[in-house]
Amino acid sequence: xxxxxxxxxxxxxxxxxxxxxxxxxxxxxxxxxxxxxxxxxxxxxxxxxxxxxxxxxxxxxxxxxxxxxxxxxxxxxxxxxxxxxxxxxxxxxxxxxxxxxxxxxxxxxxxxxxxxxxxxxxxxxxxxxxxxxxxxxxxxxxxxxxxxxxxxxxxxxxxxxxxxxxxxxxxxxxxxxxxxxxxxxxxxxxxxxxxxxxxxxxxxxxxxxxxxxxxxxxxxxxxxxxxxxxxxxxxxxxxxxxxxxxxxxxxxxxxxxxxxxxxxxxxxxxxxxxxxxxxxxxxxxxxxxxxxxxxxx
Numbered sequence: 285x286x287x288x289x290x291x292x293x294x295x296x297x298x299x300x301x302x303x304x305x306x307x308x309x310x311x312x313x314x315x316x317x318x319x320x321x322x323x324x325x326x327x328x329x330x331x332x333x334x335x336x337x338x339x340x341x342x343x344x345x346x347x348x349x350x351x352x353x354x355x356x357x358x359x360x361x362x363x364x365x366x367x368x369x370x371x372x373x374x375x376x377x378x379x380x381x382x383x384x385x386x387x388x389x390x391x392x393x394x395x396x397x398x399x400x401x402x403x404x405x406x407x408x409x410x411x412x413x414x415x416x417x418x419x420x421x422x423x424x425x426x427x428x429x430x431x432x433x434x435x436x437x438x439x440x441x442x443x444x445x446x447x448x449x450x451x452x453x454x455x456x457x458x459x460x461x462x463x464x465x466x467x468x469x470x471x472x473x474x475x476x477x478x479x480x481x482x483x484x485x486x487x488x489x490x491x492x493x494x495x496x497x498x499x500x501x502x503x504x505x506x507x508x509x510x511x512x513x514x515x516x517x518x519x520x521x522x523x524x525x526x527x528x529x530x531x532x533x534x535x536x537x538x539x540x541x542x543x544x545x546x547x548x549x550x551x552x553x554x555x556x557x558x559x560x561x562x563x564x565x566x567x568x569x570x571x572x573x574x575x576x577x578x579x580x581x
Contacts, residue, residue: 294521298530301514304507306537309379309387311507313546315497320377322482325475327372327504332472334505335465338513347462360456365467367449371442378438385548386435388538390442392561395531395568396421397447405451411575417567424560428553436557460516528572532565 315323339348351357378387396418402408410418428436453463519527539558542548 290521294518294526295530297514297518298522298527299533301511301518302530302533303537304511304514305534307541308507309384309538309541310545311500311503312376312379315380315500317380318497320373320380321478323376323380323501323504324369324373325478326501327376327508328369328468328471328475329479330502330505331508332465332468334509335461335468338461338509339465342461344459344462347459348465351458351462351466357456357458360452361458361463361466362470364449364452364456364463365470367445367452368464368467369471371445371449374438374441374445378442382546382548383435383438384538384542384546385550385554386438387442388535388542389436389554389557389561390439391446391535391538392532392558392565393421393425393439393443394446395528396561396564397443398450399568401447401451411571413567413571413574417564417571419564420567421561421564424557424564427560428557460512464512529569532569 312323339345351361375387378384399410399414400418403410425436425440453460456463458466518530522530543550
């Protein structure tokens with residue numbers, strides 16, 4: 285696409301969004317062995333506070349209230365809220381327990397899951413190249429299962445939960461900021477109840493958290509909201525094909541962190557699975573670029 289000041293800003297916002305998501309494991313690992321369940325509860329509550337401030341700042345409060353007037357909308361948002369909470373929880377558990385490699389694999393698979401769901405649910409037509417892309421990625425997943433990929437379930441659950449979440453949100457006429465606040469508010473009572481239970485068991489307000497960890501827990505609100513706002517800003521300035529390619533920055537950074545910083549074992553099974561999925565993504569990306577060029581002609 286032609287380079288303009290707006291597209292340059294779009295690339296910057298995309299780098300902030302996907303870079304933040306890519307380096308997020310470093311942030312969460314700084315909390316040491318703090319339990320993933322408590323981490324998730326804090327992330328939900330503090331993100332809710334930050335999102336309330338943002339919704340008020342961007343004058344989206346009326347749009348937020350309007351959700352309650354549509355019962356079907358509330359039910360869809362309830363479903364998407366459960367999906368994103370489960371996705372966040374599994375992701376945090378994977379990071380804390382040394383499975384960043386499986387997490388990155390999940391988010392590599394995610395775009396191909398999106399394509400498959402689009403074809404199955406939305407009846408979107410698949411080009412031959414995209415069918416091959418899904419097939420090649422599937423071979424990689426099967427090969428890893430056959431090779432004893434004991435934690436491949438993490439990758440598959442992360443990919444499937446986020447893909448279904450994206451599909452539900454695509455079919456729900458609610459803007460990202462307002463929708464995320466609604467989803468967070470749905471989870472907030474459960475998060476608060478869980479922290480209250482932990483406090484009653486340990487006699488401390490936040491279990492085993494020291495002052496440094498508490499600061500990091502408060503910061504999860506920024507880790508959640510800043511990439512979201514940057515992503516929305518990038519989406520307004522970049523075409524879909526470009527944004528789709530940029531999204532691979534996040535799992536690529538997670539992959540590099542897992543192997544070079546966290547020292548996770550990269551097995552032959554991982555090599556085969558990642559190799560097949562990278563080939564599939566290359567086919568998928570080339571088809572997006574081809575389609576975008578055709579539409580411009």
